[in-house]
Amino acid sequence: MRFLSLAGALLATIGLIYLFDSRQVLPAPLGQLLSPQHGIWQNAEPVNASFNEELSFPGLAGEVNVYIDDRLVPHVFAAREEDAYFVQGFLHAKFRLWQMEFQTHAAAGRLSEILGEGPDSRILQYDRSMRRLGMVYAAEKSVREMEKSPESKRQYEAYANGVNAYIEQLPVSQLPIEYKLLGYYPEKWSPMKTALFLKYMSYDLAGGEDDLEFTNARDNLSGMDFEKLFYYLADSLKPIVPNTAETPYPAAAAMDLTPPASADSLYFSFRNDSITITNPDKPNRENGSNNWAVAGSKTKSGRPILSNDPHLGLNLPSLWFEMQITTPEFSAYGATFPGSPNVIIGFNENISFGFTNAGRDVKDYYEVTYQDASRSAYLYNGEWTPTEKRVEIIRVKGQPALIDTVVYTDWGPVMYDEHFRVNGEKIRNLAVRWKAHDASNDGLAFYGLNHAKNYDEYLAAIKNLTCPGQNCIFASRSGDIAIWQQGEFPAKWRRQGDFIMPGSDSSYRWKGMIPQSENPHMVNPSRGYVSSANQLSVDGSYPYYTGNVFPVYRGYIINRMLDSMQQIIPGDMMRMQVDNYNVKAEFARDILLRTNPSDLDENARKYLDMFRNWDLRSDVGSEGATVFELWWQALQTAIWEDEFEKIGLPLPWPQEYALVESLMRDSAYSFTDNIKTPEKETLENMLALALNTATDSLDKLSAEGRLAWEKAKDTRVKHLLKVIDPFSRHHLPIGGGKGMINATNSEHGPSWRMVVHMTDGIEAYGIYPGGQSGNPGSKYYDNFMDDWAAGKYNRLWLMKEEERKDSRIKWTMQFRSS
Amino acid sequence: MKLIVSILLTALLSFALSLYLPWWIIAVAAFAVAAAIHQAPWKAFLSGFLALFLLWTIMAWWISAANNNILAEKISMVILKKDNPVMLMLVTGLIGGLVAGFAALSGSLARKL
Numbered sequence: 066m067r068f069l070s071l072a073g074a075l076l077a078t079i080g081l082i083y084l085f086d087s088r089q090v091l092p093a094p095l096g097q098l099l100s101p102q103h104g105i106w107q108n109a110e111p112v113n114a115s116f117n118e119e120l121s122f123p124g125l126a127g128e129v130n131v132y133i134d135d136r137l138v139p140h141v142f143a144a145r146e147e148d149a150y151f152v153q154g155f156l157h158a159k160f161r162l163w164q165m166e167f168q169t170h171a172a173a174g175r176l177s178e179i180l181g182e183g184p185d186s187r188i189l190q191y192d193r194s195m196r197r198l199g200m201v202y203a204a205e206k207s208v209r210e211m212e213k214s215p216e217s218k219r220q221y222e223a224y225a226n227g228v229n230a231y232i233e234q235l236p237v238s239q240l241p242i243e244y245k246l247l248g249y250y251p252e253k254w255s256p257m258k259t260a261l262f263l264k265y266m267s268y269d270l271a272g273g274e275d276d277l278e279f280t281n282a283r284d285n286l287s288g289m290d291f292e293k294l295f296y297y298l299a300d301s302l303k304p305i306v307p308n309t310a311e312t313p314y315p316a317a318a319a320m321d322l323t324p325p326a327s328a329d330s331l332y333f334s335f336r337n338d339s340i341t342i343t344n345p346d347k348p349n350r351e352n353g354s355n356n357w358a359v360a361g362s363k364t365k366s367g368r369p370i371l372s373n374d375p376h377l378g379l380n381l382p383s384l385w386f387e388m389q390i391t392t393p394e395f396s397a398y399g400a401t402f403p404g405s406p407n408v409i410i411g412f413n414e415n416i417s418f419g420f421t422n423a424g425r426d427v428k429d430y431y432e433v434t435y436q437d438a439s440r441s442a443y444l445y446n447g448e449w450t451p452t453e454k455r456v457e458i459i460r461v462k463g464q465p466a467l468i469d470t471v472v473y474t475d476w477g478p479v480m481y482d483e484h485f486r487v488n489g490e491k492i493r494n495l496a497v498r499w500k501a502h503d504a505s506n507d508g509l510a511f512y513g514l515n516h517a518k519n520y521d522e523y524l525a526a527i528k529n530l531t532c533p534g535q536n537c538i539f540a541s542r543s544g545d546i547a548i549w550q551q552g553e554f555p556a557k558w559r560r561q562g563d564f565i566m567p568g569s570d571s572s573y574r575w576k577g578m579i580p581q582s583e584n585p586h587m588v589n590p591s592r593g594y595v596s597s598a599n600q601l602s603v604d605g606s607y608p609y610y611t612g613n614v615f616p617v618y619r620g621y622i623i624n625r626m627l628d629s630m631q632q633i634i635p636g637d638m639m640r641m642q643v644d645n646y647n648v649k650a651e652f653a654r655d656i657l658l659r660t661n662p663s664d665l666d667e668n669a670r671k672y673l674d675m676f677r678n679w680d681l682r683s684d685v686g687s688e689g690a691t692v693f694e695l696w697w698q699a700l701q702t703a704i705w706e707d708e709f710e711k712i713g714l715p716l717p718w719p720q721e722y723a724l725v726e727s728l729m730r731d732s733a734y735s736f737t738d739n740i741k742t743p744e745k746e747t748l749e750n751m752l753a754l755a756l757n758t759a760t761d762s763l764d765k766l767s768a769e770g771r772l773a774w775e776k777a778k779d780t781r782v783k784h785l786l787k788v789i790d791p792f793s794r795h796h797l798p799i800g801g802g803k804g805m806i807n808a809t810n811s812e813h814g815p816s817w818r819m820v821v822h823m824t825d826g827i828e829a830y831g832i833y834p835g836g837q838s839g840n841p842g843s844k845y846y847d848n849f850m851d852d853w854a855a856g857k858y859n860r861l862w863l864m865k866e867e868e869r870k871d872s873r874i875k876w877t878m879q880f881r882s883s
Numbered sequence: 884m885k886l887i888v889s890i891l892l893t894a895l896l897s898f899a900l901s902l903y904l905p906w907w908i909i910a911v912a913a914f915a916v917a918a919a920i921h922q923a924p925w926k927a928f929l930s931g932f933l934a935l936f937l938l939w940t941i942m943a944w945w946i947s948a949a950n951n952n953i954l955a956e957k958i959s960m961v962i963l964k965k966d967n968p969v970m971l972m973l974v975t976g977l978i979g980g981l982v983a984g985f986a987a988l989s990g991s992l993a994r995k996l
Contacts, residue, residue, distance in 0.1 A: 070924075071992040101939055103906045112949065242954075
């Protein structure tokens, strides 16, 4: 009897331990998670926590002092450069370890390993798409390239050593909370992981195209309709670099850009079974940015001012981490990428630098024909050419691993084939030629910029940037301003690569790379400013084809504002960055006001009045802005959807300017008529129809009290895991949106705003939507968020070491060699 | 008296062992104390339960107070689906208490064998 009770009690004890230690019964190991000495309580950082520390590592050569200010920004002072990068790695890991590793897992297609295959296998599908795109293959190549440069090798290794020094001394109880919740541990860091992170940025910024959708459009539309819907030279285009006597384009291409002889029959009218499935995992189309620099001739102080705000997916922990790195050689401050050494967007004592995405199409598809089912040879210039195979092992949490064999051709990996389909019925083998597969050491660009003292050194630095192509903006204390669209860009004939190309014919290869000196650029122009906002960098007179999808309105309004500004002070630039003037609405207004009120429902008339009285600013509180956005969306749908539905295949959606400009040119726009009805609809019919349709949604929003623009748009910044809502910030009151300088969409927008006045000592301002700590249990997790939404800035302080007694410095970390 | 000594000893031993060992070491602590200090089985259970319920609840409360409940608010939303830090502290205590209670009960019964 006694024995039985003991057995029962023991069993209950062990059962409870099992229950609270595993994920088999409950979804989470509650004992492990809630034990105050092990679990999540350990991540609840005291609000008055001290960050003072004295540390010693054998990996350090000398002393490093880190002064941490009241916003938790570390100012690193190192006597030796490698030590500075060691400490940068250590600090990135200390504040952002989970995110750093998660992002590299995402780049390497390893998310299923920690998250499982996901609903409808979505996560596994994403991992496969990254493997098949050759992300790991590309990162391996860039590691080999990086190792050829002694300074890069030293830098990346020092950084990795710093990250690992942090991981090694990290007790399990102090693991970032996401590891605890998901139940895994950090791996050792390596230069490969940094390379993966940088490839992820290439993917995000230079991995976008709609070539397969454009191929469908070409196959199913007449040539005239195609050009009408998808023209790329917008009427309102203000190219980054206009073709003027001051900045002339090259007169002719450096190589022969005649399309292949067979292009007319095989490429432009190449008809084939269309693509029926699109890849859901594509970089966000809104990835873009603004940057501009004004010369001393336009500023009150006579010194240049540089502004930059990169628009990316908004997440917590933020993509950016603010810090200063100072060595005897240089002193740089700005936004850094946890996962990579260097300051990425920022300034030093002499120059400032920033980026917007070039958006050039550097990723094309070639259709290959295999000799047989073994896929070991493909047809190339009439011969069977051997392929190579790379076996990708994708581990899946709670399931057996998935083994995926990816075939590599001379073009690149065959991303789509019978195992990863783009067509439900027919097998299409599509190889991808992507610039990011070419070996390069792009990190050197940032290393060089951190050290650069003048225009020449800036130019030498950015020449290392091959992919992703960027509009690199520059201003110096000595008064120079410049912009270069920099990258290694393929020299293409018109519309080359917009559609799938034949992979059996070498004449469809890229005809080489555009010489660097012919990249669009502008140095100290007489207009007194340089700017970019992802618009086409050049107009049609540039001898090379640069791609087909570019926004125009932000670039247009930035230049209009800068043209008229004089006596500029930093405050003007900050106001401009958060400006919500909707220039597209300015163009669209006259078209929309042609609506005949008698064609409208009663409620719709109310919205028409709201629109008529709107000041064209999509500010917080604006209801007219909501009416405009929904009405315009409904109008686009009313005008195009009938033709698109008839084709019934994935198609690209025309660009933001296509409808405004087409209707301004010709109110009898041929797509206006609804082809599904026997009547011939006019523009006036469609305007009224669209507003009546939008009225349903507007009424619904109004009933929910969400008619004000910021409520309708509902900007949020989600935790990277997307599913842990309490770690995210919702309902941020912020205006702006697509086509406005303040390009804040619902989950996407200015991820870092920076204004740098090139005075002696540097007067700079900046902010990002997040906080320095990646720990959701820290008060520094999201403490910049409200100020960011309100359009406020923090003063950025390029500290000198003799200022260490300044009241802004709250803590000191001392690193010593042991 | 034995009850109070058991509670204190169990809490102390659990705290010390948890500094180095996984969370379930609290079961070993509660078992050992119950086996060492003779009590009726129900009293042993009660001392084990109370020791860890109090230890864990108070520690959670102490940590969370210093944190202004920033994290507890979020985690209670995740685990309990409501913003209630106090409830999260009590759940924390309950889990520790249950494990330690049954372990102490086992310890007491083992001694009787």
